[in-house]
Amino acid sequence: MAKISLEDIKHSYLKRPRAPEDWALKKLDLEWSDGGAYALLGPSGCGKTTLLNIISGLVRPTEGRVLFDGVDLNERPTDRRHIAQVFQFPVVYDTMTVRENLAFPLRNRGLKAAEIEQKVAAIAHMLDLSEMLPRRASGLTADGKQKISLGRGLVRSDVNVIMFDEPLTVIDPHLKWQLRSKLKELHQRTRRTMIYVTHDQTEALTFAEKVVVMHEGRVVQVGSPVELFERPRHTFVGHFIGSPGMNILPCEVSGGGVHFAGRQVDVENPPRGLLKGRHTEIGVRPEFVLLTEQGIPVNIVKVSDAGRYRIVEARCEESRIKLLLEEGVSLPASNVCVRFDPTHTRLYADGQLLE
Amino acid sequence: MTLELRNVVKSVGAQTHIHETSLRLAKEGFNILLGTTLAGKTTLMQLMAGLEQPSRGEVWFDGKNVTGVAVQKRNVSMVYQQFINYPNLTVFENIASPLRVAGMGRAEIKDRVHRIAELVKIAPMLTRRPSELSGGQQQRTALARALVKDADLVLLDEPLANLDFKLREELRDELPKLFVNRHSVVVFATTDPMDALLLGGHTATLREGCITQFGPTAQVYHRPVDLVTAQVFSNPPINTATVTKRGDHIVLSETVQWMATAEMRQLPDGAYVVGIRPHHISPVANGPGSARLDGKVQITELSGSESTIHFEHGPLHWVSQSHGIHAVEVGTTIQLHIDVDRCMYFSVEGKLVA
Amino acid sequence: MDGKTQNQMGWLFVLPVVALVAFNAVIPLMAVVNYSVQETFGNNMFFFEGVKWFEQVLHSDRFHASLGRQLIFSGIILAIEVPLGVAIALAMPRRGPWVSVCLVLMALPLLIPWNVVGVMWNIFALPDIGMLGRLLNDLGFNYNYTQQPISAWATLIAMDVWHWTSLVVLLAYAGLSAIPDAYYQAAKIDGASAWAVFRYIQLPKMRRVLTIAVLLRFMDSFNIHTEPFVLTGGGPGNATTLLSIDLVKIALGQFDLGPAAAMSIIYFLIILLLSWVFYAVMTRGEEQ
Numbered sequence: 001m002a003k004i005s006l007e008d009i010k011h012s013y014l015k016r017p018r019a020p021e022d023w024a025l026k027k028l029d030l031e032w033s034d035g036g037a038y039a040l041l042g043p044s045g046c047g048k049t050t051l052l053n054i055i056s057g058l059v060r061p062t063e064g065r066v067l068f069d070g071v072d073l074n075e076r077p078t079d080r081r082h083i084a085q086v087f088q089f090p091v092v093y094d095t096m097t098v099r100e101n102l103a104f105p106l107r108n109r110g111l112k113a114a115e116i117e118q119k120v121a122a123i124a125h126m127l128d129l130s131e132m133l134p135r136r137a138s139g140l141t142a143d144g145k146q147k148i149s150l151g152r153g154l155v156r157s158d159v160n161v162i163m164f165d166e167p168l169t170v171i172d173p174h175l176k177w178q179l180r181s182k183l184k185e186l187h188q189r190t191r192r193t194m195i196y197v198t199h200d201q202t203e204a205l206t207f208a209e210k211v212v213v214m215h216e217g218r219v220v221q222v223g224s225p226v227e228l229f230e231r232p233r234h235t236f237v238g239h240f241i242g243s244p245g246m247n248i249l250p251c252e253v254s255g256g257g258v259h260f261a262g263r264q265v266d267v268e269n270p271p272r273g274l275l276k277g278r279h280t281e282i283g284v285r286p287e288f289v290l291l292t293e294q295g296i297p298v299n300i301v302k303v304s305d306a307g308r309y310r311i312v313e314a315r316c317e318e319s320r321i322k323l324l325l326e327e328g329v330s331l332p333a334s335n336v337c338v339r340f341d342p343t344h345t346r347l348y349a350d351g352q353l354l355e
Numbered sequence: 356m357t358l359e360l361r362n363v364v365k366s367v368g369a370q371t372h373i374h375e376t377s378l379r380l381a382k383e384g385f386n387i388l389l390g391t392t393l394a395g396k397t398t399l400m401q402l403m404a405g406l407e408q409p410s411r412g413e414v415w416f417d418g419k420n421v422t423g424v425a426v427q428k429r430n431v432s433m434v435y436q437q438f439i440n441y442p443n444l445t446v447f448e449n450i451a452s453p454l455r456v457a458g459m460g461r462a463e464i465k466d467r468v469h470r471i472a473e474l475v476k477i478a479p480m481l482t483r484r485p486s487e488l489s490g491g492q493q494q495r496t497a498l499a500r501a502l503v504k505d506a507d508l509v510l511l512d513e514p515l516a517n518l519d520f521k522l523r524e525e526l527r528d529e530l531p532k533l534f535v536n537r538h539s540v541v542v543f544a545t546t547d548p549m550d551a552l553l554l555g556g557h558t559a560t561l562r563e564g565c566i567t568q569f570g571p572t573a574q575v576y577h578r579p580v581d582l583v584t585a586q587v588f589s590n591p592p593i594n595t596a597t598v599t600k601r602g603d604h605i606v607l608s609e610t611v612q613w614m615a616t617a618e619m620r621q622l623p624d625g626a627y628v629v630g631i632r633p634h635h636i637s638p639v640a641n642g643p644g645s646a647r648l649d650g651k652v653q654i655t656e657l658s659g660s661e662s663t664i665h666f667e668h669g670p671l672h673w674v675s676q677s678h679g680i681h682a683v684e685v686g687t688t689i690q691l692h693i694d695v696d697r698c699m700y701f702s703v704e705g706k707l708v709a
Numbered sequence: 710m711d712g713k714t715q716n717q718m719g720w721l722f723v724l725p726v727v728a729l730v731a732f733n734a735v736i737p738l739m740a741v742v743n744y745s746v747q748e749t750f751g752n753n754m755f756f757f758e759g760v761k762w763f764e765q766v767l768h769s770d771r772f773h774a775s776l777g778r779q780l781i782f783s784g785i786i787l788a789i790e791v792p793l794g795v796a797i798a799l800a801m802p803r804r805g806p807w808v809s810v811c812l813v814l815m816a817l818p819l820l821i822p823w824n825v826v827g828v829m830w831n832i833f834a835l836p837d838i839g840m841l842g843r844l845l846n847d848l849g850f851n852y853n854y855t856q857q858p859i860s861a862w863a864t865l866i867a868m869d870v871w872h873w874t875s876l877v878v879l880l881a882y883a884g885l886s887a888i889p890d891a892y893y894q895a896a897k898i899d900g901a902s903a904w905a906v907f908r909y910i911q912l913p914k915m916r917r918v919l920t921i922a923v924l925l926r927f928m929d930s931f932n933i934h935t936e937p938f939v940l941t942g943g944g945p946g947n948a949t950t951l952l953s954i955d956l957v958k959i960a961l962g963q964f965d966l967g968p969a970a971a972m973s974i975i976y977f978l979i980i981l982l983l984s985w986v987f988y989a990v991m992t993r994g995e996e997q
Contacts, residue, residue, distance in 0.1 A: 043519050044490055058894055078897045091895040093909040104909075108900040152899060172392050173546045177591055181654045181665060188685060199519040206656035206663070225657050226680055240521055242660065287660055287678075304553045305573050308634035308676070311553070327697075 002068040002082075002160040004032040004055065004193070009064035011050055017062075024050045025061070026217040032161070032195065037187045039208035040197040043240070047217040048197045052163050055195070057081050068160055082160045084153025086167045090145030094138040098129060101137050102151045109156070123155045126186060142170045143179050150183075154190065161193040168203060180206060201241050205229075213237050229285075230344075233353045238283045244311060247289065249319050251282045251347070258282060258347055261296055261316050266342035269354050278349040286311070288344035289323035295337035303331070314338065356382040356417055358403060358508060358540045363412035365398055365564075372398045373564045375412070380540050384556030385531070387572065388544040390587055395564040396544040400510045403542060404431045416507065429508065432501035436513040438493035440485040446472075446496050447481040453504040467503055474533060475499045491522040502533060509534070511543045515550065527553055548590050552576060560587040582705040585630050591663065594631045594673040597703075600624050605695075608669055613646035613695045618709040627708065628701040635694040636675035638664065638683070645692040650675075652683050666691070745970035762971035772972065774947070775955040776979075779931060782865070782951055786930045789870055791923060794877025798885055799911070801878070812882075815875040823872075827939025830868040834940075854941065858948035861941050865949055868936060873929070877922045884918030885911060920991040924984055931980050952976055 011025040020026070025047045032038055040048040053059040055066060057078035066073045073081055093101050102120045111119075124130045127147045132140060137148060146167055153162045164183070168176045184207055187194050196207050204211050205225040213220045213228065213236075220234045232238035238246030251260045253275050258265050260282060267282060298314035298321060310325040314336065323338060325331065347354045358380045365373035373395050380386045388396040401407040402414065405426040413422045421429060432453070440449050447468055454464045472478040475495045477488075485493050494514060501509055515523040527550060534541050545551060551558045551572055558576075559569040560583075567584040568575050579585040585593050599606045601624055606612040640647075650666030650673065657663075662681040665674050666689070675691055683689055700709040745762055747755040766772050801811045821829075836842040836853040845852040854860040888911065896906045934953040937943070943950035943958070950958075956976065960969030 043521060056894075056898070058897075078894070079900050083898065085894065085898055087891040087895065089889075089891070091891050093913075095909060095913045104901070104905075105899040108902065108905065149895070152895075173590070181656070184654055184656065185685075199521075201520055202658050205658040229660055243520075243524060245521070245524075285660070304555065305576070306549065306552050307576060308632070 002193070003034050003070075004161060005065075005067040005070075006030045006051075006055070007065045007067065009051075009054060009061050009066070011047075011054065011059070011061045011063070024217055025054075027064075028219050030212065030219065030222075032193060035191045035193055037184070037207060037209045038193075038195045039204035039211045040195060040214060041199070041201060041204040041211050041240075042214035043199055045216075046214040048214050049165060051214070052085075052165055052195065052197050055161070056083050056085055056163055082156075082158045084156065084159050084162045086146065086149045086153065086162070086164045088166045088169045090142060090149055090170065092137040092140075092145045092148050094136075096137055097133065098124070098135055098137050098140070098148060099133040101148050102129075102133075102155050105152050105156050119155050119157075123151045126154070126189065127151050127182070142172070143175050146171065146179065147182075150186075154186070154192070159192060161195060164194065164196040164198075166198050167196075168198075168200075176203075183207060201243070205241070213240065215240075231346075231353070232283065235281060235283060235348050235351045238285075238348075242285055244286055244322050246283045246285050247321050248281050248283050248348070249321065251280050253280050253347075261319070263296055265340055265345065267345045267347045268343055269347050271347060271349075271354060275349050275354075279351075281348045281351075282340070282345055283348055284340045284345040286322040286324045288341035289321060289338050290341060291323070291325075291329075291332070292337050292339045295339040297335065297337050300331065300336055356507060356538055356540055358542075359415040360399075360403070360409075361413045361415060363402060363409040363414065365402060365407065366410045371564060373402065373409075376566055378559065378566065378569060380542065380557070382538055382540045384541075385534070385554045386540065386542045386556060387551045387554060387558040388542065388561055389546070389548060389551045389558050390561030391546055394561040394587075396561055397512055398564075399561070400433075400512055400542060400544060404433060404508065404510055405429045430504070430506045431508045431510065432504045432506040433510045433512065434494075434497050434501045434514045436516045438485070438490060438497055438517065440493055440496050440500070442485055445482055445484055446477060446488070446499075449485065449496055450499045450503050453500065457504075468499075471499045471503045475502070476529075490518055491526065494518060494526070498533070502537075505537070506539055509539045509541045511541070513544055513546065515545070530554065548576075548588050551588070558588075560584045562587055578707065579699070580707055582628060582630060582701045582707075585699060585701075585707075589632060591633050591674045591676065594633060594636065594671075596629055596671050596673075597626055598629045598700075599626055605629070607646075607648070611646055611648040611668075613693070616696060616709065619700060622700075622708060626703055628703060628705070630699040630701060631673075631693060632697070633663070633674040633676040635697045636673065636691050637677035637694070638662075638675065638681050638689055638691055639677060639679070640692045646695050647690055647692055649688050650691050651688045652685055654685065655681070655683050657682060664689075664691075741970045741973050743970075744966045745974055748967050758967065762967045763975065766968055766971045766975060771955070772975075775950055775952050778950065779952040782933075783927055783930045785866055786869055786873075787923060787926055789866070790874045790877050790926055791919070793870070794874050794922065795881045795915070795919070797874070797878045798881035799907070801882055803886060812879070815878050815882075818872050818875050821872075823935040824939050826868065826872050827936040830864065830871075830936075831940050834864045856945050858945060861945060861949050865937055865940060868940060869930065869933070872936065873926065877926065880918050880922045880925075881915060884915040888914045916991070920988065923991065924987055927987060928980060928984060931983070 007029055008027060009025060009029070010023060010027050012023045014022050017023055040051060042048050050059060054061045057073070057076065060074065068081065093104065096104065099120055102123060103116050106116045106119060120133075121130070124133055127150065129144070129147055129151065132144065137145065140148070150162075153159055168179060171179055180203060183196075196204065198204050205228070208225065210222060210224055211228055212222050215236050221228060221232065221237045228237060228241050232241065232246065235246070235248050239248060249260055251258050251265065253271050258267050258271070265282060296316055298316045300312060301315050302313040304311045308327060312323050312325055312331065314321045314323065321338065360376055360378040363373060363376050364371065376399070388399060390396050398407065402409055405414070405421065405424055408423060413420055415421065416429070441452065444452070450468045450471060451464050454467060469478065472481055475498055477492055477495045477499065480488060480492055485496060488496065498514070515526055518526065531554060543550070543554060555572055557570060558572040559566045560575060561567070562583050567587065568580045575584065576588050579588060582595065596607055600615060600619065600622065603615050603620060604612050605615050605619065607629070648668055650668045652664055652666050653672075654665040655662060657680055661676060661678060663674060663676050664681065664683065665672070699707060702708050746757060746759060748758045749755050802808055833839045834842045834854050836846055836855070842852060842854070852860050854864040892910050893906065896910060901909070932953060933951060934957070937949055937951055938954055941949045943954045956969060956972050959965050959972065
């Protein structure tokens with residue numbers, strides 16, 4: 001177990017990077033404490049897989065250091081960093097049985113047969129693979145194979161961190177939540193540090209205690225799922241997290257108040273100055289856009305039934321506003337007005353939350 | 356413009372991939388094929404397109420029998436999960452390719468390609484190659500190629516599956532706008548019930564080669580004709596249990612029972628299967644008539660605005676999904692409330708009764 | 710209906726090839742079968758003899774001897790070329806500027822016309838003026854492939870290995886390139902040794918490719934004619950008279966059409982049988 005620190009990491013896949021876009025990872029510093037469940041969340045190309053590979057040693061960073069418990073690991077190869085990784089598609093040794101697969105990392109490290117047997121049995125039980133042990137690994141379904149990949153990491157006791165690189169990609173959608181729950185359960189039982197890379201916010205938010213949101217090679221925000229949802233510090237985070245994402249609406253700041261579509265809007269973080277020259281926006285999640293008698297008039301464009309709620313797309317001047325209607329609540333036939341819940345409406349300047 | 360499958364069966368060797376199916380698809384709105392992987396969605400689409408021939412039955416399009424007609428003669432376009440594009444042609448050439456095959460004039464090709472590229476929002480990428488584009492842009496190119504042909508039948512086989520979560524949402528929002536004002540029959544295959552709900556139109560639920568129900572999406576969702584349909588159209592899975600009706604009461608277990616709805620009271624006493632969607636069970640009381648049950652928490656998943664709690668009640672493993680953050684410890688027993696007005700009841704054989 | 714769309718145009722495209730194959734292979738084959746059951750005295754009169762030639766060939770010592778030599782030859786070839794080819798493929802770089810260089814180097818021996826290969830080695834191994842032959846003799850070996858059976862065999866095998874190992878290398882390399890990086894990364898993380906990586910990842914994943922390589926090398930080496938013919942002519946004596954060389958001697962040298970035809974058919978059937986055995990053994994256990 002170890003505390004992992006990334007100091008001043010910058011990385012480029014090119015030999016001589018010049019422009020900012022040549023850098024896959026722009027300067028970042030991160031710390032991962034022992035035993036935590038982390039997620040690296042971001043769209044494709046944001047650098048999360050690069051970061052993962054830097055931690056595991058498969059990629060050497062162009063600049064910066066990787067420290068495990070204060071020890072600089074830049075020179076150490078992957079197999080001496082005591083990490084385990086589960087990849088996007090299952091990696092199993094086809095010619096071996098499930099039991100042999102799980103025993104493989106232990107055999108390579110020279111453990112005694114009795115000890116290996118015991119550890120393999122314990123892990124197989126945790127992963128519900130006990131009946132499959134004598135079977136050939138190639139015969140299992142995708143989620144079974146991913147469990148084997150995971151098991152190979154769990155079975156070693158010297159593992160500092162287990163890393164997941166979009167592990168649910170090939171799993172059947174109706175089985176994804178099972179494996180997700182299993183991963184969370186395993187984390188709570190074994191308390192190993194786990195880092196989970198994904199572009200899927202559901203996976204990230206349900207698994208992690210702390211989520212690192214990345215965008216274009218930078219860390220945009222680090223926080224718990226609740227924090228990221230309630231107080232996104234960047235409009236990107238507001239948009240990226242939540243389905244549907246946050247409404248980002250243009251606004252003007254004048255006379256000590258925030259105005260949208262000509263009306264005054266109360267925000268949770270009122271501005272102190274006039275914010276001249278800055279691009280101001282308000283962010284409010286669809287959950288907190290409320291129907292009201294007197295408010296901002298909108299035109300309903302579309303109502304989609306999403307099962308447990310309905311997504312209403314409305315238009316006000318040039319802006320699109322989305323709001324959610326619960327089951328059973330109906331829309332008025334005409335003159336629909338909305339207001340924004342002040343405790344959940346925030347002001348952003350140039351994309352950043354105004355603090 | 357309608358596509359009809361009449362008593363179509365597809366078998367390969369001894370295995371039946373598609374059991375006897377009759378389906379009528381119209382050009383208004385999306386026709387969604389919803390089912391798990393290997394349920395038969397792709398096979399069904401191939402039969403519709405003419406890429407495969409049915410072992411029995413006929414395919415009719417617009418009043419004409421097209422069974423046996425090769426796909427090249429049908430006016431069909433298809434978009435796949437894996438962003439299929441010609442790798443060494445530019446985006447412009449990719450989109451233009453079906454038009455060139457059709458022998459269209461240069462000026463007209465240019466005009467059409469530009470219009471479609473604007474619609475699909477890849478106009479700035481026209482001179483690039485697919486390998487230089489992001490996943491979302493590649494899929495838009497494939498979509499543009501499918502749209503430019505103005506085909507009679509457009510088939511989309513899980514086109515959003517390989518895209519990032521947010522991109523998927525965006526494209527899902529945009530897709531209906533791309534197909535409005537077209538005279539094509541559009542068929543969309545997916546494994547995600549949310550796709551079906553948000554795209555609207557009509558949905559056919561598939562399981563193991565059988566279509567269990569076909570109708571307007573909202574109807575299939577809210578009034579599934581049987582338990583299988585309800586299960587296919589549910590993510591997370593629908594909670595089911597066998598209950599007994601005794602007079603005015605529905606009994607789930609010794610500790611849990613509730614008043615039957617007016618509709619249920621009309622039915623004879625006996626055993627039924629209740630289906631409760633996860634968002635109808637909540638740790639928060641939601642009405643005076645709700646039934647209470649105790650559940651031992653196995654896993655809690657918090658995703659920003661929702662809590663998904665997996666719990667045990669006796670032998671049942673159920674899921675509750677509710678608004679707000681309810682961080683409950685694993686192993687504790689909490690009280691949950693069922694919104695009994697929204698429960699669905701099925702006969703023991705699986706047919707919807709109330 | 711069998712499930713595939715009817716498309717009649719395809720047959721038109723295939724017709725020329727069918728005609729070609731018919732003239733070049735099927736009809737001559739039929740002629741051979743014809744000859745194999747008849748006797749001729751060279752005056753264009755043919756008498757039906759039934760299976761007499763087949764019996765004669767199968768019982769002839771000469772046939773057994775050349776079949777034996779052929780089997781030993783193919784056996785040695787496979788035993789050397791397949792492991793060597795795989796080893797070279799493993800050693801070749803998978804990325805970077807040297808990849809193309811290696812691939813071209815490996816392809817070169819395959820491009821040389823086969824009789825040129827034979828002539829090359831013929832001269833190269835000449836005991837007095839050939840570079841190899843002279844070198845070996847200077848080093849103290851008593852080497853003369855025109856007179857000693859052992860030297861002849863050694864030269865023949867060396868020539869074939871030089872000529873054809875590249876095929877195995879290229880096929881194995883293609884198979885190796887198809888293995889995703891994640892497997893190697895996972896093996897690194899599991900602490901696997903290089904041998905374990907070979908045994909549990911590379912070899913299983915190359916199975917299909919190796920099957921093809923073995924089948925091709927077996928069939929080609931069993932059929933081999935040009936190179937040994939140019940190199941030794943089947944000598945010294947009949948030390949390197951492999952099946953095909955023997956066959957040609959009988960058919961064209963002695964003009965015994967009957968036995969030659971029968972031998973051809975037996976030859977063909979042996980190759981078919983052994984290929985099937987190889988194929989079945991190597992693909993056993995593969996489900997889909």
